[in-house]
Amino acid sequence: MKNRTFFRGRAKRAVxxxxxxxxxxxxxxxxxxxxxxxxxxxxxxxxxxxxxxxTPQQSVGKGEGELNLIAWEGYAQPEWVKPFEQETxxxxxxxxxxxxxxxxxxxxxxxxxxxxxxxxxxDADLRLIYGGDVKPVNVNLVPAWKQLRxxxxxxxxxxxxxxHYGISLQFGPNDLxxxxxxxxxxxxxxxxIYSKQYAGKITVPNNPIQIADAALYLxxxxxxxxxxxxxxxxxxxxxxAVTLLKQQRPLxxxxxxxxxxxxxxxxxxxxxxxxxxxxxxxxxxxAKVKVADTIPSEGATGWAxxxxxxxxxxxxxxxxxxxxxISTAKVQAEQAVNYGETPDNSLACPLMNQLxxxxxxxxxxxxxxxxxxxxxxxxxxxxxxxxxxxxxxxxQQWATAWTQVTG
Amino acid sequence: xVMTKExxxxxxxxxxxxxxxALWRRAWLRAALTLSPPLAWFLIIYLASLVVMxxxxxxxxxxxxxxxxxxxxLTNFGALFDAPIPAIIGRTVLxxxxxxxxDAVLALPxxxxxxxxxxxxxxxxxxxxxxxxLWASYLARVYAWIVILTKDGTLxxxxxxxxxxxxxxxxxxxxxGIVFCYIWLPFMILPVYAALERIPDSFIExxxxxxxxxxxxxxxxxxxxxxxxxxxxxxFTFSLTLGDYITPLLIGSGSGTNLIGNVxxxxxxxxxxxxxxxxxxxxxIAIMIAYLLGARALGAFEAM
Numbered sequence: 001m002k003n004r005t006f007f008r009g010r011a012k013r014a015v016x017x018x019x020x021x022x023x024x025x026x027x028x029x030x031x032x033x034x035x036x037x038x039x040x041x042x043x044x045x046x047x048x049x050x051x052x053x054x055t056p057q058q059s060v061g062k063g064e065g066e067l068n069l070i071a072w073e074g075y076a077q078p079e080w081v082k083p084f085e086q087e088t089x090x091x092x093x094x095x096x097x098x099x100x101x102x103x104x105x106x107x108x109x110x111x112x113x114x115x116x117x118x119x120x121x122x123d124a125d126l127r128l129i130y131g132g133d134v135k136p137v138n139v140n141l142v143p144a145w146k147q148l149r150x151x152x153x154x155x156x157x158x159x160x161x162x163x164h165y166g167i168s169l170q171f172g173p174n175d176l177x178x179x180x181x182x183x184x185x186x187x188x189x190x191x192x193i194y195s196k197q198y199a200g201k202i203t204v205p206n207n208p209i210q211i212a213d214a215a216l217y218l219x220x221x222x223x224x225x226x227x228x229x230x231x232x233x234x235x236x237x238x239x240x241a242v243t244l245l246k247q248q249r250p251l252x253x254x255x256x257x258x259x260x261x262x263x264x265x266x267x268x269x270x271x272x273x274x275x276x277x278x279x280x281x282x283x284x285x286x287a288k289v290k291v292a293d294t295i296p297s298e299g300a301t302g303w304a305x306x307x308x309x310x311x312x313x314x315x316x317x318x319x320x321x322x323x324x325x326i327s328t329a330k331v332q333a334e335q336a337v338n339y340g341e342t343p344d345n346s347l348a349c350p351l352m353n354q355l356x357x358x359x360x361x362x363x364x365x366x367x368x369x370x371x372x373x374x375x376x377x378x379x380x381x382x383x384x385x386x387x388x389x390x391x392x393x394x395x396q397q398w399a400t401a402w403t404q405v406t407g
Numbered sequence: 408x409v410m411t412k413e414x415x416x417x418x419x420x421x422x423x424x425x426x427x428x429a430l431w432r433r434a435w436l437r438a439a440l441t442l443s444p445p446l447a448w449f450l451i452i453y454l455a456s457l458v459v460m461x462x463x464x465x466x467x468x469x470x471x472x473x474x475x476x477x478x479x480x481l482t483n484f485g486a487l488f489d490a491p492i493p494a495i496i497g498r499t500v501l502x503x504x505x506x507x508x509x510d511a512v513l514a515l516p517x518x519x520x521x522x523x524x525x526x527x528x529x530x531x532x533x534x535x536x537x538x539x540x541l542w543a544s545y546l547a548r549v550y551a552w553i554v555i556l557t558k559d560g561t562l563x564x565x566x567x568x569x570x571x572x573x574x575x576x577x578x579x580x581x582x583x584g585i586v587f588c589y590i591w592l593p594f595m596i597l598p599v600y601a602a603l604e605r606i607p608d609s610f611i612e613x614x615x616x617x618x619x620x621x622x623x624x625x626x627x628x629x630x631x632x633x634x635x636x637x638x639x640x641x642x643f644t645f646s647l648t649l650g651d652y653i654t655p656l657l658i659g660s661g662s663g664t665n666l667i668g669n670v671x672x673x674x675x676x677x678x679x680x681x682x683x684x685x686x687x688x689x690x691x692i693a694i695m696i697a698y699l700l701g702a703r704a705l706g707a708f709e710a711m
Contacts, residue, residue: 101675101679104679127679206656206660206673249662250662252661252662253578253661254577254660254661255660255661255662257657257660261657261660264553264557268557268558268559268560269558269559270557270558270575270577395679396468396680399673399674400489400680400683402673403491403495403665403673404490404491406662406663406664406665407491407494407662407663407664407665
């Protein structure tokens, strides 16, 4: 009966609902989902971050007693948060975000005057920077910044036009995980995950950014396409990558969503090769599953996280104290071993081995520069390419195309 | 002193008494006061959010900053007709229909036994058995099905013992269908049970008196009277399958297994394309409105 009245009265109620919704929309407009800060375009059409002109502070004063972080789960563990709190008197309040998009939403309006720092990944950094949600950082106030690997001091995912918007934190490659039963020697090329020979025994992440992996493969195997950056693809380059992934679809056993999904796929023997992270390798090897990982000759994509400073950070002194603390070799080693990722601080390796024997090697913290150069780090694909032209395919279309790929 | 005070209070009504008297005299005021908080809640939280979603569907995402642009545009609704979205909508509706039919076929004999055959004690035990899975987390139950359906899982183990090979159906549309049938079955059994329980014994006796055998009674008396219950149950199984995104993410992560729910989820979580997600979310709402209008014509709401 209730449902019948609902139907009869629905026209009237809809009018009331709209009357209620309109003022709500006003709030919505200036709220979390709305465009936060206007992106400025200069005369030559190049994008400029809205906060570029803000002068960063020149010294770190007394702590404000509080520090509000938006972090990935596992990035604010008591092992290194407790000593920081004792040392600085800044009480850390961490809000864990489930996805890059959630981080971007939470950080809208410069963190809403509530949050100080966000541990954003490369696929969110540019959204935050061009959205005006983060502001320039003075790297001179972070002593350990000089100890970071050179290529992570001013990477293009957190440094624009020479202005730093954050401090690089940790990273990891999207490497090739394979069963050593099937591959006694490491496969030299990513071609195994595109090969009919292993049909039904392949897994890749369920993530549009996987298109960059295909583009990276094509940059080596179809040089005519002229792909130089797998995140900046023209329409024809993009189409070629999507076509490759559509051809790959019948070979896929499952598109994995969580690291634990891929771990069980390998542990059950459902797949023999797939795109992965070193974390899965460590977990599987610890469970005595015969697997290993490698970065094939084409190189690999990778993710790199940075702590970015909110434009309206209410506790800037505590934020700078955190940036200085989290970049030190000791804390970097703790976080790397705890989370299973590679530290950005180049002096962390021996400290990692003290915490867990062999962890420096297994997490690739001591590789030669050639290894790191083979990793292309995630960044948000934007319509504007680095050359200033507007003919690159933006991330939104990546997402649409990914739905076409997975069917 | 105390006595006089109380006596005076008895003569002159207090504030509370006056309010209650006013409420007694004006029935409409009473109704308005009791209904307005839940009604306001319904309007603001439920309908207003639907309206906000509808409005969002007309916006677009700036391709440079990935921020929302508040400009009216129909592109998101146009994108619903681009491949592979129509195929995904078709797959979702087909799967929801198949799940509904399967659940109805499973629920009818079960509910009939519960309502008309089982003793009181057995009926209570069956009720608990139907409701028990609802007390466990959805996620835990879906993961249990992964253990059953995966390679060398429980199903493969059983079929290998029987010499039937190993079907290994995890991450397929079939696996999703099986899990949906299992998870939504209680929502079909309960309304069908409610419909069957209401059939008076005299109807069955009258049918027998008129010379109908069991099969004829079932066909001409029981099934028509159970139909509103089946339709009511089908609203649950159909709409829940139509909107679910967890099972497609966990069980259906193979190729060609996208459903409406997880495509919406991906557009919000991974792509940050709220406008398209909102436009796509209109599709199950439209399908359900059509479905509910049809169900109302069949008198399903009397059985709820």
